[in-house]
Amino acid sequence: MDLSYSDDHEAFRTELRTFLDERLPKTLADKVRLGKRLIKEDHEQWHAILQEKNWHAGHWPKEHGGAGWDAVQRHIFEEETTKAHAPRIVPFGVAMLGPVLMAFGNDEQKAYWMPRILSGEDWWCQGYSEPGAGSDLASLKCEAKREGDHYIVNGQKTWTTLAQYADHIFCLVRTSKEGKRQEGISFLLIDMNDPGVEVKPIVLIDGEAEVNEVWFTDVKVPVENLVGEENKGWTIAKYLLTHERTNIAGVGFASEALSNLRRIAGLEMQDGKPLIEDALFAAEIAKLEIALMAMATTNLRVVSAAAEGQAPGVESSMLKIKGTQIRQEINNLTRAACGPYAMPFVSEALEPGSNIDTVGPDYAMPSTAEYFNNRKLSIYGGSNEVQRQIIAKTMLEV
Amino acid sequence: MNFEHTEERTMLSDGLRRLLGDVTDLKALARGDYGWSTDAWEKLAEMGVIGALFSEEDGGFGGAGFDLMVTFEEMGRAGAPEPLLEVVLAGGLIAALGADSQKEAIEAIIAGTTQVAFAHGEPGSRYDLARVSTQAEKTDDGWKLSGRKSVVTNGAEADLLVVSARTSGEVGDTDGISLFLVPKGTDGLDLRDYPLAGGGRGAEIEMTDVTLPADALLGEEGKAFEAIETANARATCALCAEALGLMETAKKLTMDYLGQRNQFGQPIGRFQALQFRMADMIVEVEQARSAVINLAGHLDDDRKDREIHVSATKQLVGQTVKMVVEESIQMHGGIGMTMEYDLGHFARRATMTEHRLGDALYHLGRFSRLRGAA
Numbered sequence: 001m002d003l004s005y006s007d008d009h010e011a012f013r014t015e016l017r018t019f020l021d022e023r024l025p026k027t028l029a030d031k032v033r034l035g036k037r038l039i040k041e042d043h044e045q046w047h048a049i050l051q052e053k054n055w056h057a058g059h060w061p062k063e064h065g066g067a068g069w070d071a072v073q074r075h076i077f078e079e080e081t082t083k084a085h086a087p088r089i090v091p092f093g094v095a096m097l098g099p100v101l102m103a104f105g106n107d108e109q110k111a112y113w114m115p116r117i118l119s120g121e122d123w124w125c126q127g128y129s130e131p132g133a134g135s136d137l138a139s140l141k142c143e144a145k146r147e148g149d150h151y152i153v154n155g156q157k158t159w160t161t162l163a164q165y166a167d168h169i170f171c172l173v174r175t176s177k178e179g180k181r182q183e184g185i186s187f188l189l190i191d192m193n194d195p196g197v198e199v200k201p202i203v204l205i206d207g208e209a210e211v212n213e214v215w216f217t218d219v220k221v222p223v224e225n226l227v228g229e230e231n232k233g234w235t236i237a238k239y240l241l242t243h244e245r246t247n248i249a250g251v252g253f254a255s256e257a258l259s260n261l262r263r264i265a266g267l268e269m270q271d272g273k274p275l276i277e278d279a280l281f282a283a284e285i286a287k288l289e290i291a292l293m294a295m296a297t298t299n300l301r302v303v304s305a306a307a308e309g310q311a312p313g314v315e316s317s318m319l320k321i322k323g324t325q326i327r328q329e330i331n332n333l334t335r336a337a338c339g340p341y342a343m344p345f346v347s348e349a350l351e352p353g354s355n356i357d358t359v360g361p362d363y364a365m366p367s368t369a370e371y372f373n374n375r376k377l378s379i380y381g382g383s384n385e386v387q388r389q390i391i392a393k394t395m396l397e398v
Numbered sequence: 399m400n401f402e403h404t405e406e407r408t409m410l411s412d413g414l415r416r417l418l419g420d421v422t423d424l425k426a427l428a429r430g431d432y433g434w435s436t437d438a439w440e441k442l443a444e445m446g447v448i449g450a451l452f453s454e455e456d457g458g459f460g461g462a463g464f465d466l467m468v469t470f471e472e473m474g475r476a477g478a479p480e481p482l483l484e485v486v487l488a489g490g491l492i493a494a495l496g497a498d499s500q501k502e503a504i505e506a507i508i509a510g511t512t513q514v515a516f517a518h519g520e521p522g523s524r525y526d527l528a529r530v531s532t533q534a535e536k537t538d539d540g541w542k543l544s545g546r547k548s549v550v551t552n553g554a555e556a557d558l559l560v561v562s563a564r565t566s567g568e569v570g571d572t573d574g575i576s577l578f579l580v581p582k583g584t585d586g587l588d589l590r591d592y593p594l595a596g597g598g599r600g601a602e603i604e605m606t607d608v609t610l611p612a613d614a615l616l617g618e619e620g621k622a623f624e625a626i627e628t629a630n631a632r633a634t635c636a637l638c639a640e641a642l643g644l645m646e647t648a649k650k651l652t653m654d655y656l657g658q659r660n661q662f663g664q665p666i667g668r669f670q671a672l673q674f675r676m677a678d679m680i681v682e683v684e685q686a687r688s689a690v691i692n693l694a695g696h697l698d699d700d701r702k703d704r705e706i707h708v709s710a711t712k713q714l715v716g717q718t719v720k721m722v723v724e725e726s727i728q729m730h731g732g733i734g735m736t737m738e739y740d741l742g743h744f745a746r747r748a749t750m751t752e753h754r755l756g757d758a759l760y761h762l763g764r765f766s767r768l769r770g771a772a
Contacts, residue, residue, distance in 0.1 A: 129732070132660070134661065134731050134732065135661055135662075135731070136661040136662045139661075139662075158732070159732050202736055202738070203428075203736065203737040203738070204735045204736055204737065204742075205735050205736070205737060205742035205745060205746055207737070211732075268524070269522045269524065270524050270525075270526070270760070271524075271526055271529075271570075272526075272529070272569070272570055275524075278763065279763075280759050280762060280763045281759060284759065328724075332720065335749075335753075336752065336757050336759060338753075339524045339525070339753060339757075340519055340524070340525075340548065340549040340753050340754065341521075341548070341549060342595070342750075342753045343549055343594045343595055343596065343600060343750050343753045343754070344549060344592050344593075344594060344595070344600055345432065345592070345593050345594055345595035346592050346593065347593075359549075359590070359592050359600075359602060360521070360548065360549070360602075368595050368749075368750075371749075372735070372745075372746065372749075375724065375727045375728070375734075375735055376732070376735060378728055379727075379728065379731050379732055379735070380732070383728070383731060384728075385671060385672075385728075388671070389671075
C-alpha cells in the first residue's frame, strides 16, 4: 500500500493551483463562496477560461480534443477547483453526452456534436425523468414515432436541471411498446428551439427554479439525431448511469463545506464563546470530519482502481449513499450553526446582480437555501434507495 | 391518569381545525412574501383563540399548558404562519409583569386589534436568554434605549413591542435585565422587515437613543429575567406543539403518497424498505407527542423541574423534526422538494422551529447541565 500521489500527479496539482490562482476570476469565486446563484454567463465565462488549457473536457481522450487525464487527475481537478471556489462544470455536455457519443455515436455525430460541446456552442440538458418514471426509469412514456426521415416526439420530461439555459436536450424516448419495457427505448438528441418544445420552471423549496418541466408537442426530430440503435437506448442509459458518474462522492464539496462550517462555528458565539468551543457542537463536527476522512479514502480506492482501467460497479452506489449523507449532514449542521439568522429568507438577495443585502452574517441565509436544495442529493441520479437496492442485489446471493 | 383533553379543549381543537382549513392559503404563502393573512387573524380572534392563551384573571379563558398545546398543534397542522407565538411571549410578559394600566393592552391583544412582538434576541446572543447588551439609561423623565435586536418575529407589524434592555450588570448576567413597552413608530427605532424561511416575517431593529416615558418600564427594574424565562418556557411548549402539528401533516402527506405513487408496477408503500421507515416515523412522532404532553403538564412546576422539561421536550422534538422532514422529502422524491406541493411549506416551517428558542443540540447540552446539577 502507498497512500501518496505520484510525482506526476503532484506536478499536475501544482500546475492546476497556479492556474486557478491566476485565471479564476475573483468575482466568480466570491459568488460561489457566498452561495450566490450563478447564471449562464458565469458558467460560460469559466468554460472559456478552462478551454484555453483544454481543461474543460480534461478527461476526454486527446483524439477527441480533451487532455487525456486519468481518473486520479480528474479527481485532483475536482478537488482543487472546489477548494478554489470555481463554478462546478455543468456536466450534461462534457461528462454525460460526450462519453455517450464516444461510445455509441457514429462518425458524423462525433464530428458534428463533440467540438460544439468543447467550444460551448451548445448547452445541453438531460431528458430522463418523467412524472411517472423516476426511480423506475424504464416505465417512461415520452414517445417518438418514426415518420419518414423524422421522429415525431410527444410527451413530458421533468426535473430537467438548467433546461432554461439549454438549447439542446438528450432524451430517452419510447420508440416501441412491444416486448420488455427496457427494449423500446431510444436515445435521441433534440433541438430545444424546435417548434413544440416548451420549458416550464419548477420552483423548489429553496426558492430557486433550477429544474424544469419540458413538454414536447409534435416535435420533428431528424433521424440522424438518434444515437445508437433504435430501441437500444436502455444500454446507453445504463452506461451513463453506472460508468460515467463522476465525482459522485463529492469529496471536494464536502471538504469545502466542512471548512465553511468550521469557519462559521468559529464566528458564531454561544454563551459568550465561539460555538466551536462548545463540546457537543465540536463533537458533531468531529464525527463528520472522521466520516469524511474515511470516505475520501474509499473514493481514492475507487478512483485509483478506475485509473487502472477497472470499471466501478457497486462502489459507485456506496459512494453515492455515503457521500450524499455526509454532505447533507454538513449542510444540516451549517444551518444549525447559523442559529436564528438561518430564518431570514430574502430570496432576491441570492439572485445574480442583486444589490439587496442579506440579513445577518453573509454566510447565514444561503445556509438554509443550501440545506433545502441539497435534499436533492439523495434523490437524484438514482435515489439512495435505488442505490441500496443495487448494493443488496449485487452482494446478496438470494 | 387521563390523557384525554377536556371537552372545552377538544371543542377548541375541532373548531380551530375547521377554521384554519378554510383560511390557511398555503399556495398564496409559497407565492407571496411569506407574510400572514389579516383575514385569518381576525377569524382567530373572533373565535376566541387568542383568549385561550390567557388566564381568566388576565381576561382570557385558558392559558394553561394544554390550552397552548391544543391551539398550537392545530396551527401547525394547518401550516398557519399567523404570529400567535408572539402573543404568548410579548402578551405573556405584559400579563405577568404589567401594572394595571399596562395590562389594558391585553384586551386589545385578545380582540386581535393590537399586534405584539418580543424584541429580545441580539446578534451573538443565539439562544441565551441572559445575553442582553442593549442598554437602557434612566433619564429625568423616563428612559433612553440604544442597541440592536435581531430576527424579531412580527417586529414590523407589531403595534406594541416588548423590548429587553440592560439597566445594570454585564452581558450574560441574569440580574439587570429590564423590559420596556415600545409603541410602533417611536422615534429612533429603525426597522428592516423581511420574510422568514418558514413563513411570517422578521425584523432587524436598531435603536438609537429611543426616548421612552417612565411608565414604559414593564415590571421591576433589572428583575425581568425570571418572567422572560417563564414566558420562554410557555413559548417553547407552544412551538413544540406547533412542530408536532406540522409533523402530523408531513406524516399524513407521506403516508398518502406511499399509497398513491406507483413505481415498478405497484404503490411504493408496498416496498418493505419504505414501510419500515414510515413505521419508524410514526413511532417517533408519537414520542414527540408525549414529549409535548410532558412539557404542557409541567409548565407550572418549580423553575428547575420546568426547565428540565423545556430542554427535554425541545431536544426531542427538534431531533424528530429533522427526521420527519428529511424522511418525508426523501420518500416523496423530487415532488417533495417543490414549492407547488404542500409538503415543502411544512418542511420549511418545521425546520425553522429549530432556529427559535434553541435547537436540539443546544437543549441536549442544557438538559445535561440542568440534570447534572441535581
